[in-house]
């Protein structure tokens with residue numbers, strides 16, 4: 127009887143593929159192992175086994191696999207189920223999910239580029255014969271394709287050799303070049319093997335017997351080691367013992383100690399006694415309610431006002447799960463936020479905490495992957511951004527989704543375009559785990575689900591320290607300008623509030639939702655506005671570099687001296703961004719330390735962390751920034767938050783604009799007065815009577831919810847309708863127009879649901895590609911699965927039309 131396996135290849139292909147294996151291989155292989163398979167004419171991919179069977183493929187002759195790559199399962203059956211769900215629901219291929227989910231080191235393929243690591247410390251003598259051959263080849267050519275290594279070794283099966291070279295640090299993958307992030311590393315020393323144990327100790331003392339300083343250090347090292355019971359960094363050793371670097375160096379040279387490096391957040395941590403805390407009565411109550419609701423509900427929303435201490439409730443819940451021996455996943459919307467949280471969790475749980483996000487190196491990702499799969503001690507609490515959802519949990523019992531309303535949980539590009547909160551709910555169901563969603567400003571969908579009793583709902587209505595929520599003061603910009611009570615973009619109210627806060631030694635946060643100096647440069651003579659040559663947007667003026675930049679494609683040009691159209695020199699700027707606010711602050715508060723937090727200042731290594739750190743240490747008096755500031759940060763010396771112009775967040779061509787504006791302003795305000803005294807939020811606006819502004823002022827989430835839900839209902843938006851958006855792109859305007867019309871007509875005629883478009887979006891060209899959008903609205907009472915199938919069928923016929931093949935179509939389900 128023939129033996130076959132069904133595999134997924136990491137490509138955007140609809141199908142899975144059948145390969146032939148021997149009986150022995152068949153017995154050995156398990157679902158969730160990786161195999162190297164030949165594919166197409168000459169390619170080799172790392173494929174994933176998802177089924178074993180005896181069904182001969184009808185349309186093609188099954189090829190044989192090249193080799194088995196794993197000794198055990200690396201992907202669990204639950205993961206495979208989950209990936210299938212993602213691929214079905216978000217209308218992408220399971221190959222795309224597989225590719226996104228796995229650390230790229232686990233996905234070698236024939237085209238992978240292997241770089242020689244010039245910083246390698248490996249002694250070639252320690253390499254196997256075959257490894258050495260590759261090493262040697264790399265001396266002549268520092269970058270090899272996997273297929274070239276095949277030629278060098280004159281054998282087909284080379285992935286395990288490359289894997290081993292990767293682990294030894296002799297080579298790295300081309301993809302890893304792009305990982306600019308170098309985690310902060312600390313230097314450690316430890317006794318070399320020769321000097322371990324009693325015998326070792328005797329010879330060690332012998333060696334240092336004639337060097338007093340070295341002997342003294344060695345003894346102190348033993349003492350410290352005994353008290354700390356964890357690795358002590360060289361820096362700590364120097365501080366504790368007063369030893370000079372030269373003494374340590376001498377001991378390393380003698381081979382007594384060896385140096386090694388650990389990433390700061392991967393050090394084996396110990397719990398910090400001081401990290402323990404007791405829940406307040408309100409928190410305790412919330413916690414019991416959550417546990418109670420978990421008995422009947424799989425998902426519970428913790429709706430707690432800002433600074434109510436939701437994190438502490440999460441921590442206690444996770445602790446309960448730990449006691450039962452289960453793994454917990456703690457999802458955060460952005461990497462920048464992990465630092466504050468990791469230290470909080472690590473202090474509490476010690477080395478049971480693992481971290482996983484896209485800035486982690488491939489090595490670390492592979493390591494964490496293995497630990498989670500093995501249900502290791504070190505991976506009981508996993509903190510991560512959305513991609514942590516793809517990890518191989520062996521025993522997942524709880525998923526916490528913090529700030530569940532955050533848009534960054536949705537992956538926009540590339541596929542899989544999944545929403546991590548929603549995918550988490552499904553993963554939990556498949557894993558028989560529970561989900562806790564937390565927010566001070568829940569998304570409408572989530573609140574609706576709670577409202578419908580699909581999710582449980584627990585409220586925390588008071589701040590932890592019982593401080594009252596901040597007062598909101600509205601400043602009417604129209605009035606202020608009329609009465610000439612403005613200095614630049616600052617009203618007199620804003621200036622005096624800032625002065626008062628500063629005089630009390632407090633720090634201030636200011637918000638302007640635009641980076642750069644001013645968004646638009648305009649010719650005062652003819653009104654022309656410089657635009658990006660590749661995108662349909664105006665360029666943003668960045669004063670610091672005196673250039674115009676496109677925020678969509680990164681195009682930059684020097685600030686022109688004359689209008690490109692009428693050559694007038696009378697150019698002026700309209701609107702304003704963080705850079706301009708910062709400049710005005712310098713002149714308004716000349717003696718104060720002012721910093722700016724936006725994409726431009728946080729780009730570098732640790733940019734974000736450094737700013738947060740400095741602010742925490744009170745080295746900054748006023749911090750001005752974009753929406754980055756609104757996200758879950760916890761500072762205890764901020765009682766004043768100012769919004770320079772609330773209006774531009776109100777007017778976005780997006781059905782969620784109002785909900786988002788409410789969330790943003792409330793979250794921003796939530797940074798004020800978290801610890802001791804009631805804070806103040808100053809909002810400058812031209813529309814003080816706008817409903818959203820009023821709802822923010824009155825802290826009226828329910829009011830906002832009711833009003834927005836009404837609009838969603840009337841205008842056919844989620845949660846009443848499901849949205850599927852198709853984006854079509856092409857360089858040629860006419861071709862795109864034809865193609866999108868064809869697609870639209872077919873969708874409209876064949877689907878029994880509303881289809882809108884094909885529309886030109888507000889920005890109708892990016893990177894020289896024109897864009898058209900088709901929107902499909904699926905009402906709640908129409909079957910989702912079959913409608914999606916129909917859409918896919920129509921797309922297939924679309925692709926089959928020769929003239930349209932070059933038009934790129936992307937599908938985005940729940941794109942908002």
Ligand SMILES: Nc1ncnc2c1ncn2[C@@H]1O[C@H](COP(=O)(O)OP(=O)(O)OP(=O)(O)O)[C@@H](O)[C@H]1O
Nearest residue numbers: 403404405406432433434435436437438566590758
């Ligand atoms: N039980 C407790 N014991 C000691 N400190 C606490 C406790 N609960 C909360 N805090 C402190 O109160 C502050 C606010 O808590 P936390 O950051 O968890 O609020 P949050 O609800 O997550 O707020 P936000 O939604 O604004 O992010 C923190 O500084 C936290 O350390």
Ligand SMILES: [Zn+2]
Nearest residue numbers: 658661676679
């Ligand atoms: Zn551009």
